[in-house]
Amino acid sequence: MLKFLSRNKKEKEETEGIQEVVPKESQGFFEKLTQGLKRTRVGLTNQIGNLLLGKKLIDEALLEEIEDALLSADVGVAVTKGIIADLSQQLKRHELQDGEALWVALQKHLQALLAPVTQPLQIPVLDEPYVILMVGINGAGKTTTIGKLAKRLQQDNRKVMLAAGDTFRAAAVEQLQVWGERNGITVIANAEGDSSSVIYDAMQAAKARAMHVLIADTAGRLHTQHHLMEELKKVKRVMGKLSANAPHEVLLVLDASIGQNALTQAIQFKEAVGVTGLVITKLDGTAKGGIVFAIAKALQLPIRFIGVGEGIDDLKPFNGEDFVAALFSKENPE
Numbered sequence: 001m002l003k004f005l006s007r008n009k010k011e012k013e014e015t016e017g018i019q020e021v022v023p024k025e026s027q028g029f030f031e032k033l034t035q036g037l038k039r040t041r042v043g044l045t046n047q048i049g050n051l052l053l054g055k056k057l058i059d060e061a062l063l064e065e066i067e068d069a070l071l072s073a074d075v076g077v078a079v080t081k082g083i084i085a086d087l088s089q090q091l092k093r094h095e096l097q098d099g100e101a102l103w104v105a106l107q108k109h110l111q112a113l114l115a116p117v118t119q120p121l122q123i124p125v126l127d128e129p130y131v132i133l134m135v136g137i138n139g140a141g142k143t144t145t146i147g148k149l150a151k152r153l154q155q156d157n158r159k160v161m162l163a164a165g166d167t168f169r170a171a172a173v174e175q176l177q178v179w180g181e182r183n184g185i186t187v188i189a190n191a192e193g194d195s196s197s198v199i200y201d202a203m204q205a206a207k208a209r210a211m212h213v214l215i216a217d218t219a220g221r222l223h224t225q226h227h228l229m230e231e232l233k234k235v236k237r238v239m240g241k242l243s244a245n246a247p248h249e250v251l252l253v254l255d256a257s258i259g260q261n262a263l264t265q266a267i268q269f270k271e272a273v274g275v276t277g278l279v280i281t282k283l284d285g286t287a288k289g290g291i292v293f294a295i296a297k298a299l300q301l302p303i304r305f306i307g308v309g310e311g312i313d314d315l316k317p318f319n320g321e322d323f324v325a326a327l328f329s330k331e332n333p334e
């Protein structure tokens with residue numbers, strides 16, 4: 001399965017001439033993804049797999065059991081309804097002969113659902129820094145993701161600078177600075193300034209030093225905290241003053257382990273500040289990975305990356321086909 005997938009991907013890249021921003025994935029990528037999704041696999045796909053095991057007859061009662069399994073893994077009502085309707089149709093057309101056919105049909109449905117949101121972050125080389133604004137609630141994984149992303153970009157020979165825009169907590173600035181020092185990446189910070197002024201300074205510095213990419217951290221905020229959302233809007237306005245196209249990307253970081261709450265947050269952030277891409281973190285520690293499907297369907301926003309661990313290499317470009325294949329992988333099912 002793995003070989004088949006990677007060959008396909010390679011062919012696609014060659015024929016379409018897609019230029020990858022991020023370095024090629026290491027060999028263990030699929031294994032890492034499968035491992036990371038372990039708990040969701042146990043809760044969702046293994047459960048469905050067991051329902052289908054050796055089934056010679058597919059009927060409505062079985063579809064109902066599958067429905068329950070999907071709902072309990074945070075796939076959400078809308079996606080589940082869509083899946084069951086699709087499978088019922090196929091059942092009526094006598095296309096689902098056995099458990100194996102249903103297993104394949106389910107994967108196809110989920111892969112089709114993720115296809116439109118599989119849009120890797122392509123960072124063009126501009127005559128100004130490409131500015132990425134990170135937003136999300138406290139603890140979602142913004143700062144960690146910045147570190148992982150900066151490292152990826154650096155490995156791809158991009159000149160990266162960071163802005164310590166989380167000015168609410170001194171520890172947050174320090175966290176970024178320590179990380180930057182260790183990895184030879186400049187971090188612009190200012191103990192006195194507010195988020196907008198730090199980010200303004202950083203944009204000027206990034207331009208002066210001909211950086212390719214500037215990633216701006218911000219304070220975690222709840223979508224219900226009106227003044228903090230206003231501050232984020234101000235950050236965007238200030239960026240716009242220095243460059244008409246900045247921020248080029250607004251990345252919303254969502255913690256998968258909070259399940260449906262992540263979807264609620266995403267809807268609110270999208271409305272309040274505009275979001276151009278998503279990062280879904282902590283897929284490794286949770287059985288709620290089904291939320292990725294709910295988010296994809298409800299928001300139709302590109303999922304740029306997923307986090308499958310705390311390590312520096314645990315940020316992966318999102319690919320719906322691989323994601324579903326890893327989730328349905330029968331290897332290492334323990």
Ligand SMILES: Nc1nc2c(ncn2[C@@H]2O[C@H](COP(=O)(O)OP(=O)(O)O)[C@@H](O)[C@H]2O)c(=O)[nH]1
Nearest residue numbers: 138139140141142143144281282307308309310
């Ligand atoms: N297991 C796991 N932990 C993560 C992941 N991403 C972030 N974390 C952890 O989540 C915690 C909060 O991360 P942080 O970046 O400080 O969140 P922020 O408040 O949004 O900046 C830290 O302990 C991170 O190590 C991930 O993909 N997997």
Ligand SMILES: [Mg+2]
Nearest residue numbers: 142143166172
């Ligand atoms: Mg932070």
